[in-house]
Amino acid sequence: xxxxxxxxxxxxxxxxxxxxxxxxxxxxxxxxxxxxxxxxxxxxxxxxxxxxxxxxxxxxxxxxxxxxxxxxxxxxxxxxxxxxxxxxxxxxxxxxxxxxxxxxxxxxxxxxxxxxxxxxxxxxxxxxxxxxxxxxxxxxxxxx
Numbered sequence: 156x157x158x159x160x161x162x163x164x165x166x167x168x169x170x171x172x173x174x175x176x177x178x179x180x181x182x183x184x185x186x187x188x189x190x191x192x193x194x195x196x197x198x199x200x201x202x203x204x205x206x207x208x209x210x211x212x213x214x215x216x217x218x219x220x221x222x223x224x225x226x227x228x229x230x231x232x233x234x235x236x237x238x239x240x241x242x243x244x245x246x247x248x249x250x251x252x253x254x255x256x257x258x259x260x261x262x263x264x265x266x267x268x269x270x271x272x273x274x275x276x277x278x279x280x281x282x283x284x285x286x287x288x289x290x291x292x293x294x295x296x297x298x299x
Contacts, residue, residue, distance in 0.1 A: 165189050166190050166191070169193060171194060171298070172222070179194055180199055197297060197299050222273070226282065226295060227297060229264075229265050232262055239288060253265045
């Protein structure tokens, strides 16, 4: 069980950004301690079958903190939309960790975000607030 006060060195994989509520697996890595991945992470494919290297984990209800999660927002480009998007995220009590914007054409774009959230419920609330913008066409979490 993953708990913030275990005393064990725990690292959360940047490839899949596990957050409390996700199904997770861990593996011991020299110099990194226990590395926690989402169960669906493609980077675990090689070691998944080796029970000595890969172990099922679960989240403790006591785990606290902010966890980065990566998702994309496909939207219709409009003046001020990025400011509105940032405002919705901030109103949801989440923090933008990283943002990049890619134009698809003159009328639409994709915004790549890494946002700090508490858990899957918090992430769902953030995404719901973003989806409510009329310019937003699609919001989805990144899977590696």
